[in-house]
Amino acid sequence: MSMHYPSVTRLLLLAASSGIIALVWVGILPWVAERPVVAERLAFLEQRGVDPSAMFYTELEAMDPILARIEKRSGPRAHSSRNELVAVHLVATEGVSDKKSYPPGELGEMVRIGEQLVNNTQSHPLTKPFVGNSLSCTSCHLDAGRHPQAASFIGVAAAYPAFSPREAKVITLEDRILNCFIRSQNGTRPPNGSKASVAIATYITWLSTGSAIQMNDAKPLGPNHLKPLAPPDQTASVVRGKALYAERCAYCHGDAGEGSEEGPPVWGEDSFNDGAGLSKVPKMASWLKVAMPLDEVDLSDQEAFDIAAYINAQQRPSFVGE
Amino acid sequence: MQDPVGTAAQPTPSTHAKGISEDWLAMACAAIILAISLAGVWMASTYEPDAAGNSRVVATNPLADWIGKPGQWTESPLDAFTTSTDGGPIRWTALTQTLGAFTLLAILLTVAICYRGGPASGRRFLLGFTAVFLLATLAYTLAAHSVVKAYNLEYALWALMVGLIISNTVGTPSWIRPAVLTEFYIKTGLVLLGAEVLMSRLMALGLPGVCVAWVVTPIVLVSTYIFGQKVLKMESRSLNMVISADMSVCGVSAAIAAAAACKAKKEELSLAIGMSLSFTVIMMVVLPVVIKAIGLDDNVAGAWMGGTIDSTGAVAAAGAVLGDRALEVAATVKMIQNILIGVSAFGIATYWVTSVEKAPTEKRPGISEIWKRFPRFVIGFLLASIIFSMLHSLVDSGPELVEGVIKGSTKTLRGWFFCLAFVSIGLETRFSELAKHLRGGKPLVLYLCGQALNLTLTLIMAYLVFGILFKDIIQ
Numbered sequence: 001m002s003m004h005y006p007s008v009t010r011l012l013l014l015a016a017s018s019g020i021i022a023l024v025w026v027g028i029l030p031w032v033a034e035r036p037v038v039a040e041r042l043a044f045l046e047q048r049g050v051d052p053s054a055m056f057y058t059e060l061e062a063m064d065p066i067l068a069r070i071e072k073r074s075g076p077r078a079h080s081s082r083n084e085l086v087a088v089h090l091v092a093t094e095g096v097s098d099k100k101s102y103p104p105g106e107l108g109e110m111v112r113i114g115e116q117l118v119n120n121t122q123s124h125p126l127t128k129p130f131v132g133n134s135l136s137c138t139s140c141h142l143d144a145g146r147h148p149q150a151a152s153f154i155g156v157a158a159a160y161p162a163f164s165p166r167e168a169k170v171i172t173l174e175d176r177i178l179n180c181f182i183r184s185q186n187g188t189r190p191p192n193g194s195k196a197s198v199a200i201a202t203y204i205t206w207l208s209t210g211s212a213i214q215m216n217d218a219k220p221l222g223p224n225h226l227k228p229l230a231p232p233d234q235t236a237s238v239v240r241g242k243a244l245y246a247e248r249c250a251y252c253h254g255d256a257g258e259g260s261e262e263g264p265p266v267w268g269e270d271s272f273n274d275g276a277g278l279s280k281v282p283k284m285a286s287w288l289k290v291a292m293p294l295d296e297v298d299l300s301d302q303e304a305f306d307i308a309a310y311i312n313a314q315q316r317p318s319f320v321g322e
Numbered sequence: 323m324q325d326p327v328g329t330a331a332q333p334t335p336s337t338h339a340k341g342i343s344e345d346w347l348a349m350a351c352a353a354i355i356l357a358i359s360l361a362g363v364w365m366a367s368t369y370e371p372d373a374a375g376n377s378r379v380v381a382t383n384p385l386a387d388w389i390g391k392p393g394q395w396t397e398s399p400l401d402a403f404t405t406s407t408d409g410g411p412i413r414w415t416a417l418t419q420t421l422g423a424f425t426l427l428a429i430l431l432t433v434a435i436c437y438r439g440g441p442a443s444g445r446r447f448l449l450g451f452t453a454v455f456l457l458a459t460l461a462y463t464l465a466a467h468s469v470v471k472a473y474n475l476e477y478a479l480w481a482l483m484v485g486l487i488i489s490n491t492v493g494t495p496s497w498i499r500p501a502v503l504t505e506f507y508i509k510t511g512l513v514l515l516g517a518e519v520l521m522s523r524l525m526a527l528g529l530p531g532v533c534v535a536w537v538v539t540p541i542v543l544v545s546t547y548i549f550g551q552k553v554l555k556m557e558s559r560s561l562n563m564v565i566s567a568d569m570s571v572c573g574v575s576a577a578i579a580a581a582a583a584c585k586a587k588k589e590e591l592s593l594a595i596g597m598s599l600s601f602t603v604i605m606m607v608v609l610p611v612v613i614k615a616i617g618l619d620d621n622v623a624g625a626w627m628g629g630t631i632d633s634t635g636a637v638a639a640a641g642a643v644l645g646d647r648a649l650e651v652a653a654t655v656k657m658i659q660n661i662l663i664g665v666s667a668f669g670i671a672t673y674w675v676t677s678v679e680k681a682p683t684e685k686r687p688g689i690s691e692i693w694k695r696f697p698r699f700v701i702g703f704l705l706a707s708i709i710f711s712m713l714h715s716l717v718d719s720g721p722e723l724v725e726g727v728i729k730g731s732t733k734t735l736r737g738w739f740f741c742l743a744f745v746s747i748g749l750e751t752r753f754s755e756l757a758k759h760l761r762g763g764k765p766l767v768l769y770l771c772g773q774a775l776n777l778t779l780t781l782i783m784a785y786l787v788f789g790i791l792f793k794d795i796i797q
Contacts (some may be wrong), residue, residue, distance in 0.1 A: 025399065032469050033396045054638065055478075055574050056575050058518045060635060239400065
């Protein structure tokens with residue numbers, strides 16, 4: 001056992017074992033992780049905060065809410081909920097002007113997770129199973145919702161619960177977020193109260209720090225909602241839009257709207273479905289006016305409408321409902 | 323734990339020049355880590371007004387950002403060491419934190435070894451430790467793959483495998499051996515684990531929880547031990563005890579504590595956790611299916627799974643399949659059982675000192691003799707548990723402080739100690755020694771019979787207390 005010069009056979013054995021490990025972990029396991037059955041299980045566990053390999057209860061993320069609930073039930077020593085109060089208080093005083101001022105503790109962690117979900121909706125394990133295209137929240141809510149005009153998240157939480165004419169009922173912020181998954185994300189609705197849902201709501205609420213609560217009794221819109229653009233003099237033209245698209249948009253979004261490293265798909269199978277807000281020409285035009293092209297944002301009202309008409313005249317998945 | 327055959331010839335680093343035993347050294351190291359963490363949290367904690375205007379403590383652990391381990395990954399092992407930020411530059415958080423853990427442990431342990439054996443042995447240790455830590459990091463990375471995690475295959479298994487591969491192919495190089503200190507790592511880790519055994523959590527589910535976790539469990543533990551001795555006539559009492567403990571109490575963590583308390587051989591511990599983990603994977607998947615098929619009430623089902631599935635994480639995974647309430651009951655019953663390992667380790671150590679270790683002719687040892695033989699680190703483990711339980715329940719803002727200490731640093735370091743221990747076990751075990759114990763299949767029979775008894779008794783008790791006596795305890 002304590003040889004100083006291991007024989008060639010033994011070195012080969014070590015190399016072979018290492019090779020097998022590398023093959024299994026770098027080749028086979030990542031492949032297994034993508035099989036639907038396994039992927040579903042992974043997403044389920046992540047959502048519930050359960051790590052089956054936890055050795056002791058202190059390693060189990062799901063234990064914290066359980067203990068908090070038990071303590072709340074058993075009376076005065078509900079320290080976990082007190083912590084939440086403190087965290088909320090800190091957010092209220094610090095504001096969000098400084099990007100680093102995440103709340104402390106679990107809440108701050110939740111804000112960060114929410115931010116990651118908004119940025120990587122189509123690839124993050126928490127949301128991936130619910131997304132049916134290659135868009136992320138930030139594809140439309142620019143700068144992860146921090147953009148002041150382009151479908152901004154800032155202040156949104158202060159408008160909820162709000163009346164939503166589309167559903168003809170009062171909905172919560174979470175409901176509204178989940179609606180995006182079946183329309184703009186062309187996927188399925190994550191469960192209300194799931195980690196993904198709570199995390200995104202937490203992030204948006206954090207971005208709404210300091211906004212005065214003003215529930216919206218007419219529309220599920222926040223104080224910085226997209227301002228509707230008045231229809232221009234000429235009717236929107238698909239033909240003009242096509243030329244404008246080739247000139248101003250195709251470089252990032254592709255000649256066939258398929259998207260690239262620089263920009264998301266804007267029509268086709270990997271884009272939003274026809275139930276999404278942006279599939280309506282006036283809304284798309286209003287958004288383009290304040291958002292595109294990134295860093296230039298110089299479309300005239302007419303140009304915005306023409307491009308919107310062209311984009312929304314193309315094939316995209318149809319909304320199938322709940 | 324005794325030196326297994328074949329490694330006894332190596333220069334044992336546990337010869338103590340300063341007359342300080344390994345137990346005391348392990349306790350001192352753990353105490354230093356606990357004290358530093360507690361002091362750090364104490365000083366960094368701030369008081370903030372809450373919504374009602376009262377002053378409330380916000381516990382932050384200054385060590386938390388600097389200590390960590392490889393994180394979960396799916397596609398590329400590199401992801402285990404990075405955190406993705408919103409499309410911005412890659413941050414190597416986990417790498418920094420792993421290096422942080424290495425630096426802290428290397429300094430602390432090297433100083434401890436220097437203190438005991440002089441600067442030369444300290445230098446030899448540091449060299450070997452770097453290698454053992456690298457292997458532990460590899461083991462953690464293997465264990466952190468999301469598929470591996472999802473099926474309850476804990477790092478202990480991969481740490482063993484990594485060590486075994488080296489020792490059974492090229493052999494463990496002699497320069498690594500000074501850092502192959504299985505018992506030292508285990509004892510230090512166990513004292514740190516003591517701080518996580520919060521007795522104040524015992525009554526989380528009230529009387530019914532105690533009935534399932536603290537009445538059935540000891541009955542199963544004791545009866546399977548007697549069964550192994552009287553019926554199966556297992557040669558090794560310690561192997562018998564370790565299997566009984568991991569099967570009845572809580573898997574790997576209980577196996578480690580029991581093995582240390584009854585001085586089980588390294589390969590006996592390896593065998594026990596290997597068996598426990600394999601059966602846990604099966605039970606984690608099968609039990610929820612069975613429960614759905616027979617239509618058990620969520621509370622009863624949760625208590626049944628919490629009391630029977632070995633590993634804590636697997637209990638939660640199985641509970642989550644059945645829903646929120648089953649998850650809550652299952653995880654809480656398991657937590658109460660987790661806490662039982664303090665009492666179990668104490669009981670097993672006492673039994674070993676008073677009954678097993680004495681020669682047949684010898685009469686029962688007196689109190690002073692028991693004290694002399696009693697494993698010191700078990701006392702350290704209990705002390706840590708008692709001190710932190712008291713802090714948790716008696717001191718104002720104690721829960722925040724204790725959780726800051728555990729979550730921020732000691733939990734992670736305890737994990738590293740156990741991981742180092744299992745790499746060390748692998749590095750000094752031959753496959754042939756493992757196979758020897760499986761011969762005749764007695765351990766397997768013991769596990770199967772014990773688990774069958776456990777399943778039956780726990781189901782009866784769970785049904786009795788959660789289904790009939792305290793039906794409305796959980797709304």
